[in-house]
Amino acid sequence: GAVVSQHPSWVICKSGTSVKIECRSLDFQATTMFWYRQFPKQSLMLMATSNEGSKATYEQGVEKDKFLINHASLTLSTLTVTSAHPEDSSFYICSAPPPPLYNEQFFGPGTRLTVL
Amino acid sequence: AQSVTQLGSHVSVSEGALVLLRCNYSSSVPPYLFWYVQYPNQGLQLLLKYTTGATLVKGINGFEAEFKKSETSFHLTKPSAHMSDAAEYFCAVSDQAGNEKLTFGTGTRLTIIP
Numbered sequence: 001g002a003v004v005s006q007h008p009s010w011v012i013c014k015s016g017t018s019v020k021i022e023c024r025s026l027d028f029q030a031t032t033m034f035w036y037r038q039f040p041k042q043s044l045m046l047m048a049t050s051n052e053g054s055k056a057t058y059e060q061g062v063e064k065d066k067f068l069i070n071h072a073s074l075t076l077s078t079l080t081v082t083s084a085h086p087e088d089s090s091f092y093i094c095s096a097p098p099p100p101l102y103n104e105q106f107f108g109p110g111t112r113l114t115v116l
Numbered sequence: 117a118q119s120v121t122q123l124g125s126h127v128s129v130s131e132g133a134l135v136l137l138r139c140n141y142s143s144s145v146p147p148y149l150f151w152y153v154q155y156p157n158q159g160l161q162l163l164l165k166y167t168t169g170a171t172l173v174k175g176i177n178g179f180e181a182e183f184k185k186s187e188t189s190f191h192l193t194k195p196s197a198h199m200s201d202a203a204e205y206f207c208a209v210s211d212q213a214g215n216e217k218l219t220f221g222t223g224t225r226l227t228i229i230p
Contacts, residue, residue, distance in 0.1 A: 004159065032216075036220075043120070043206070043222045043223060046219075049217070104162040105162070105216065106159070107160040108159050109158050
């Protein structure tokens, strides 16, 4: 099936620094990608929808200046956590809608962010 | 607004026993319902989904789920658990058949006892 990758798989950073997470569709093009956040023992919460060639659409309550999303190409979307703080520590997961001939959304393996 | 409730954050069953993972949803429009499985360090994998038609849906790895509108439920079952079924399971709902913008439950960790 189609594959979505994320890099890095885990990252530890100091408070106040920025962290970039990449989400790639490896064998198909994705004009849209979704970014989710998962707190321990909680469900995945949709943060935003990235759109190739235009601005991302953020869900209510998500700070767009805090979580910068760029959909640079048809195979790459990035999420940058700016001026990270410990409360930003979480598991971030991206996904892409079904490519042609598929009927399911494909998820990346996730990125574990720990802010010290 | 849509929401999903998964009863039981942890479920343990013996190998060969019935697996039952519960999911109840709330939706103001006809829902599209999904079950995903997540193995350690891997992405979510679709087990099965209900869109329209037959309310009993069969998925991969011997799992099935039944959509019961009157009970607003979509419980996941498997007749006989296998060790390889140990994973985290997520129920999700969407108002779009293309399963975009999913609303997830909190997940249920399934442990299989040898």
